Amino acid sequence: MKKVQQGLQRGFTLIELMIVVAIIGILAAFAIPAYQDYMVGAQVGEGPSLVSSAKTAYGNFISEHGRLPSPSGSSANASLGMSQPTSIQGQYVSQVMANSDGTITVTYGNEANASIAGNTLVFHVAVDAWPPTTNVAWVCGDSGAPNGTQTNVAAVGRTSTVQDRYLPSSCY
Numbered sequence: 001m002k003k004v005q006q007g008l009q010r011g012f013t014l015i016e017l018m019i020v021v022a023i024i025g026i027l028a029a030f031a032i033p034a035y036q037d038y039m040v041g042a043q044v045g046e047g048p049s050l051v052s053s054a055k056t057a058y059g060n061f062i063s064e065h066g067r068l069p070s071p072s073g074s075s076a077n078a079s080l081g082m083s084q085p086t087s088i089q090g091q092y093v094s095q096v097m098a099n100s101d102g103t104i105t106v107t108y109g110n111e112a113n114a115s116i117a118g119n120t121l122v123f124h125v126a127v128d129a130w131p132p133t134t135n136v137a138w139v140c141g142d143s144g145a146p147n148g149t150q151t152n153v154a155a156v157g158r159t160s161t162v163q164d165r166y167l168p169s170s171c172y
Helices: 014-044 046-065
Strands: 093-099 103-108 120-127 136-140
Touching: 014 046, 046 093, 046 103, 046 120, 046 136
Parallel strands: none
Antiparallel strands: 093 103, 103 120, 120 136
8 A cells, every 4th residue: 555645545556456356256266166066966965865765665675575676667666665756856856766677766857956957866776696685785876886795787777967076975
């Protein structure tokens, strides 16, 4: 700041103000995209919480029958005693569908961000042997099976379409 005559107001020069505005602009250029990715990731996180009842139903079915459900259609929801796929919804999830091939598919829609709307997050059942017995684990997204288990990911060919950067940490 420049020294001015006594009795007059002192303030910032135009160049000092422009430097401050430029710094704020640079910080905003990095912060806004990171925040948007964080918000989309939070929306994706709704899917795994809605899948918990389907995982439990699948585990109960496998324990009771020693096999995967085999319904007449593509959805195993009715065989597992669950609601229809479109009735299991959230603010960002449009449906949760249990499939007879050992997968649960979460489809994003409703109020979801455009970058994930229509995309899917697939959970694969991981068991100690095929056909499945009683030990059941779940694999989120396209990550590998836990030690000592195997999935039918290759046979099913059903993969997630949600970008990796939006997946919750449990999917790595």
